Amino acid sequence: MKSQAVxxxxxxxxxxxxAICTTYQSRRWISLHEYQSKKxxxxxxxxxxxxxxxxxxxxxxxxxxxxxxTIAKELVIKAQILAGGRGKGAxxxxxxxxxxxxxxxxxxxxxxxxxxxxxxxxxQTPPEGVEVQKVWIENFxx
Numbered sequence: 820m821k822s823q824a825v826x827x828x829x830x831x832x833x834x835x836x837x838a839i840c841t842t843y844q845s846r847r848w849i850s851l852h853e854y855q856s857k858k859x860x861x862x863x864x865x866x867x868x869x870x871x872x873x874x875x876x877x878x879x880x881x882x883x884x885x886x887x888x889t890i891a892k893e894l895v896i897k898a899q900i901l902a903g904g905r906g907k908g909a910x911x912x913x914x915x916x917x918x919x920x921x922x923x924x925x926x927x928x929x930x931x932x933x934x935x936x937x938x939x940x941x942x943q944t945p946p947e948g949v950e951v952q953k954v955w956i957e958n959f960x961x
Contacts, residue, residue: 852899854955870957872899879931882956883924891958893922898934900949904941911948912937920959927956 851859854872861867869889871882883894898905898917905917914933921927931954938948 850901852901852953852955853897854899854953868957868960870955872953872955873931874935874953876928876932876935879954879956880924880928883921883927886956886958887922887924889958893920893959894924894927895920895957895959896927896930896934897955897957898939898951899953899955900939900941900944900951902939902941902943902949904943905939908939908941908944908948910934910937910939910951917941917951931956 854870857867857870869886869891871878871886873879873882879896886894896919898908898910900917908917909915910917910933912933914930914937917934917939919930921930934951934954936950936952938950940946940948
């Protein structure tokens with residue numbers, strides 16, 4: 820009984836004086852894809868590796884060729900969804916993993932063909948997965 824009275828007193832005190840609450844959790848309500856974050860960094864003169872964002876296999880092949888001509892020795896292809904665990908996910912196209920490495924620009928197109936417009940299922944997505952609209956291709960850094 821005494822503990823309930825103490826709890827009621829604490830609760831009413833905190834309701835009347837919220838300033839004495841010491842715990843605070845900030846919420847930013849920002850959801851950005853990885854490529855959007857990198858673009859913000861790049862636009863503000865911070866160094867990021869070269870990348871291109873594509874939404875079809877032909878553009879993916881072209882992006883891969885362009886990146887390989889410059890400095891890339893290997894390419895990273897990443898499905899862009901707002902969820903973690905992409906590397907361990909699976910597509911309803913049959914492709915396993917939303918993060919792939921390749922040294923062949925033609926392979927970029929083949930991989931993107933199995934990603935775009937297909938659903939990627941990870942531990943952090945709903946059971947039906949999330950449809951991939953864009954794919955990010957960048958040079959691989961070791």
